[in-house]
Amino acid sequence: MANVLYDALFGVHAGKQTPFLILGDDTVITHDAFLKQAAQFAHLITNAGLVAGDRLAVQIHKSPQALALYAACVQAGVIFLPLNTAYTGSEISYFIENSGAKMVVCDAAFVGALTPITQEFSVQLEVLNSDGSGSFADKSKTLPLDYPTAERGGDDLAAFLYTSGTTGRSKGAMLSQNNLLSNAQTLVEYWQFTKDDVLLHALPIFHTHGLFVATNVCLLAGCAARFYAGFDRDALIKDMPKATALMGVPTFYTRLLDDPRFDHALTQGMRLFISGSAPLLAETHKLFQERTGHRILERYGMTETNMNTSNPYDGDRRAGTVGFPLPGVDLKVCDPETGATLPIGDIGIIEVRGPNVFQGYWQMPEKTREELRQDGFFITGDLGMIDPDGYVTIVGRGKDLIISGGYNIYPKEIELVLDDQPGVLESAVIGVAHPDFGETVVAILVKHSDETIDLNQIKESVGQGLARFKHPRSYQIVDALPRNTMGKVQKNVLRDTYKSLFA
Numbered sequence: 001m002a003n004v005l006y007d008a009l010f011g012v013h014a015g016k017q018t019p020f021l022i023l024g025d026d027t028v029i030t031h032d033a034f035l036k037q038a039a040q041f042a043h044l045i046t047n048a049g050l051v052a053g054d055r056l057a058v059q060i061h062k063s064p065q066a067l068a069l070y071a072a073c074v075q076a077g078v079i080f081l082p083l084n085t086a087y088t089g090s091e092i093s094y095f096i097e098n099s100g101a102k103m104v105v106c107d108a109a110f111v112g113a114l115t116p117i118t119q120e121f122s123v124q125l126e127v128l129n130s131d132g133s134g135s136f137a138d139k140s141k142t143l144p145l146d147y148p149t150a151e152r153g154g155d156d157l158a159a160f161l162y163t164s165g166t167t168g169r170s171k172g173a174m175l176s177q178n179n180l181l182s183n184a185q186t187l188v189e190y191w192q193f194t195k196d197d198v199l200l201h202a203l204p205i206f207h208t209h210g211l212f213v214a215t216n217v218c219l220l221a222g223c224a225a226r227f228y229a230g231f232d233r234d235a236l237i238k239d240m241p242k243a244t245a246l247m248g249v250p251t252f253y254t255r256l257l258d259d260p261r262f263d264h265a266l267t268q269g270m271r272l273f274i275s276g277s278a279p280l281l282a283e284t285h286k287l288f289q290e291r292t293g294h295r296i297l298e299r300y301g302m303t304e305t306n307m308n309t310s311n312p313y314d315g316d317r318r319a320g321t322v323g324f325p326l327p328g329v330d331l332k333v334c335d336p337e338t339g340a341t342l343p344i345g346d347i348g349i350i351e352v353r354g355p356n357v358f359q360g361y362w363q364m365p366e367k368t369r370e371e372l373r374q375d376g377f378f379i380t381g382d383l384g385m386i387d388p389d390g391y392v393t394i395v396g397r398g399k400d401l402i403i404s405g406g407y408n409i410y411p412k413e414i415e416l417v418l419d420d421q422p423g424v425l426e427s428a429v430i431g432v433a434h435p436d437f438g439e440t441v442v443a444i445l446v447k448h449s450d451e452t453i454d455l456n457q458i459k460e461s462v463g464q465g466l467a468r469f470k471h472p473r474s475y476q477i478v479d480a481l482p483r484n485t486m487g488k489v490q491k492n493v494l495r496d497t498y499k500s501l502f503a
């Protein structure tokens, strides 16, 4: 047996002096140099006592080393668990305890917040900074440059990605080697990536989009990625003439369109702009075509499923739709109550099945059973329809979820914090339209009749407990929340009331 994911993504590039990562100052990291660093990291992980199947959690800023740590985990058979760098200590604590991670690698900036947690759960803590410094990097420097790759089959787990839930409790989505590999293979072919491509890689690498879609596609195609620490409009505009493709969330595209330098001439060497993680407004699609002559290719995915659908590479990329089910993916629209498949044109819950669909939630068999059917169909919670031409459109969400700048935010998690605050009787958190982030968070608070609400103190508590991107951008204090006859809060009424808050 071999290591199917390592061999296909990384092993094939052993010894190659071809460019893999190109940094902002045009420094090139070859496949060979990257793999040597990954091998040293794999030795370090193994020397620290981690064996295949153990979990290694990382909270590090985006850098070539951060990506090499992903490769090292795949090579050592260790399950990679990347965490958003915006998470606070209290958010991280849950992931470390729940996953049973044996080692945490973090940026020096997070050591203060993470030390009490790693001590409490007796987990090793190492530092890896984006400039290449830190205890993890130091200890790896003298280790061998090649590593005896751990044998792993397609069903073995490669990564855990935590995804929040409507109950406010995060679940670790278990992704197998084959989940990741099969999806990358499909995407390379569908989007026609070759070794001659140069991808502008400005997404974070702690989520599916930047880590698996963007990175694995590049590795499999053997092409280079221009690698940015984050979205940097000036850098993207400067480098666009040297690139062929961009993957982004809709905010990338609205921000680029806001810049007059982003025009037809600048994009003529580009062959593909891909958007996903959040709905792309038809208006953005249209403006983009008018400005550049390119039609953005929109696709749809989830942490649990990788990519499910895509607009065609050749053929009509229809604004407002997410295209067709990818090859190998079965997709149906079902009645939310009965689960029965609905006819073409009807709106229901999207369910998907295929080699891309995850293995279940870590140590949550009941949650897994609720969302993953016996016959392999995963209930996405997205409301959609299929039109007579086969295009899938997402029309809304059956789940209470806000997507801000491509980050998922579950209102329940914020409501739990708000409901605990002095003076707050109850709360409702909603998403409203936002010109930059697509949607943003608004909190509606109901005051205890005989108490006062101190908004500054509430903001402080929210700041301590929750990542910055989850913070409400507006607080509204009301006498009562609108409810239906069953007593359920009518969030649609609230969304309508506050829809123009950021217009």
Ligand code: MCA
Residues within 6 Å of the ligand: 202, 203, 204, 207, 208, 209, 210, 230, 231, 249, 251, 252, 276, 277, 278, 300, 301, 302, 303, 306, 404, 405, 406, 407, 437, 468, 469, 470
């Ligand atoms: C940053 N901030 C945010 C967000 N990002 N607030 C709400 N939503 C956000 N997404 C905060 C910052 O902390 C800062 O707070 C303030 O907003 C302004 O930040 P700014 O500098 O404008 O932000 P940025 O650093 O430029 O980041 C915006 C971004 C970034 C480029 C849109 O959020 C991003 O890269 N998003 C991509 C997320 C992603 O990869 N999602 C894929 C998930 P302050 O000013 O107070 O300090 S995977 C997925 O969904 C599935 C599988 C799929 O289909 O892909």
Ligand code: AMP
Residues within 6 Å of the ligand: 163, 208, 275, 276, 277, 278, 279, 280, 298, 299, 300, 301, 302, 303, 304, 322, 380, 382, 394, 397, 403, 407, 408
């Ligand atoms: P996550 O849980 O972070 O993987 O986010 C997955 C969710 O993002 C999906 O369930 C959808 O609600 C949403 N999503 C992803 N891509 C698109 C898209 N192109 N259009 C609309 N929603 C999308």
